Amino acid sequence: MTPLIDVVFLLIVFFVLVSRIVDEDRPRLDLPAPVPAATLISPPGAKIIVSIVADGSAAWRYHMPGADIPADAAGADALAHIVAESLQRDPEAAVQVRAGQDTPWEVVAPVLEAARVAGRAASIPHPVRVQLATTRNQGA
Amino acid sequence: MRTRGRTNRRSGGGLTLNMAPLIDVVFLLLMYFMVATDFSPAEEVFRLDLPALDGGRPDPLEMLDEPLRVRLAAAGASGDAVRVIVDGPWDVTPSVRGLGEFLTESVMPSGMLFVADHPIIIDPTPHVAWKHVVDAFNAAVAAGCTNITLETSS
Incomplete structure (x- = not known):
């Protein structure tokens, strides 16, 4: 019986690990933690996750699973294109924006604008659903 | 193991507890709970709807x-x-x-x-x-x- 239980547990651990690796293509960021938070638990459903990552001292880049785009005007256009393709595949998907606390607004705003442009390009029948990622303050 | 078990049986030593599979299972349980625990802080969101139609922005004249x-x-x-x-x-x-x-x-x-x-x-x-x-x-x-x-x- 024991080898059978071993194999079953190994299979469970294997699938848990694989599912986490597939899902975890998101960089760790020092997300804002408003107190007291009026945030929501992220609703279920498809998400297009855009992380804004510091790339050196003053440079930034937009990170999506499988894509790294420089945070400049051309990058914002490329981002809008990728998000539009994703919205065409799944118009109900939400665009989740993940940015660290000290990210300047001038780097975040183009992501929201790209989401808006993408929604228009994909002709989705409703406003683009955006989620602003925060972290729950452990002391709150 | 088998040799020792036979020896025990032959010598009438009674049942022995094989520790190796037990330790295997304990380690597997430990691994399972370590993997299942989310060590990163919980993420939450604000929801925001961005109008995408009609030029992308609401017409201020249409606002009440x-x-x-x-x-x-x-x-x-x-x-x-x-x-x-x-x-x-x-x-x-x-x-x-x-x-x-x-x-x-x-x-x-x-x-x-x-x-x-x-x-x-x-x-x-x-x-x-x-x-x-x-x-x-x-x-x-x-x-x-x-x-x-x-x-x-x-």
Whole structure:
């Protein structure tokens, strides 16, 4: 019986690990933690996750699973294109924006604008659903 | 193992407990719980709808009410702090806390100045840190506002 239980547990651990690796293509960021938070638990459903990552001292880049785009005007256009393709595949998907606390607004705003442009390009029948990622303050 | 078991049986030593599979299972359980535990802080979200049709922005003339514009400007020696300015004749302390207090006192049902879906536009200057934008958004959501947007064009 024991080898059978071993194999079953190994299979469970294997699938848990694989599912986490597939899902975890998101960089760790020092997300804002408003107190007291009026945030929501992220609703279920498809998400297009855009992380804004510091790339050196003053440079930034937009990170999506499988894509790294420089945070400049051309990058914002490329981002809008990728998000539009994703919205065409799944118009109900939400665009989740993940940015660290000290990210300047001038780097975040183009992501929201790209989401808006993408929604228009994909002709989705409703406003683009955006989620602003925060972290729950452990002391709150 | 087998040899020892046979030896025990032959010598009439009774049952022995084989520890190796037991330790295997204990380690597997340990691994399972380590993998299943999420060590990263829990992430939560604010929801925001960005109008995508008709040129991408709501037509101000179609709005029933003039939107309440909340401007955020970088402040302090290092630019790390924020100054909050609410357009209009309102006497608001220029901080995120002041904004929260103003909205809580103004938005129905606790206040009488604005309905909950009165449009609020948060308009940060380029160098304002994202945490301040989120704090202002949080203050508006906590006050009961349901129609908040971020100005991305300026």
